[in-house]
Amino acid sequence: MHLTVELTYAAETTAVAAALSDPEFLRWRSQDRGAAAATVVDLSGSHHAGFTLSLRRTVPTDVIPSQLRHVVGDQLEIRQAEAWEAPVDGRYVGTVVVEITGAPVRLTGTLLLAPTEDGGTRHVVEGEVHASVPLFAAAVEEAAASAVRRALEAEAQAARDWLARG
Known part of the structure; x- marks a missing residue:
């Protein structure tokens, strides 16, 4: 299943990239701010030279159809x-790459941060879930895509709040 989240x-693209690569922001956003609590497993590099990060978070299964929760x-x-x-x-x-442990689900895709005409930033996550x-793949993929979308939107709001702090 294809997933695109925009x-x-x-804020300027450099400021958004700086926040996404800032260990202080990553710790701050992992607190209860509407986003799923996340643990930063690894972060290296900088927004100037490129960076990598690994996160682990736990989310409730309320987005999964009830017949699959078991x-x-x-x-x-x-x-x-x-x-x-x-x-x-x-x-x-x-x-x-996003993997859901306990469920054989994986998202692989691309990321983009690009300036908008009004001086803001467009953040696009695009990939395949x-x-x-067997038998339930489509329902599981749809539920996983919904969970990923909700997590990304909550994290984006956390980033907006962080950036607004100045």
């Missing part, structure tokens, strides 16, 4: 790895 920020339990552990290249012409590109569950 997020926007009222397969994964009450919570899902999501592991996310991002690799961002150094900026070229004000744009950042990268790759992302694949579930290897």
Whole structure:
């Protein structure tokens, strides 16, 4: 299943990239701010030269159809790895892998941070969600895509709040 999530920020692209690669921001956003609590497993590099990060978060399974919850339990552990290249012409590109442990689900895709005409930033996550569950793959993929979308939107709001702090 294809997934595209487009997020926007009222901040310059460099500021958004700096926040996404800032260990203080990553710790701050992992606190209860509407985003799923996340643990930073690894962070290296900088927004100037490119960076990688690995996160682990736990989310409730309320987005999964009830008939499938018995397969994964009450919570899902999501592991996310991002690799961002150094900026070229004000744009950042990268790759992302998201795995849901306890469920054979994986998202692989691309990342983009690009300036908008109004001086803000467009953040695009695009990829393929694949579930290897016989008979239920489509339902699991749809539920996983919904969970990933909600997590990304909550994290984007946390980033907006962080950036607004100045």
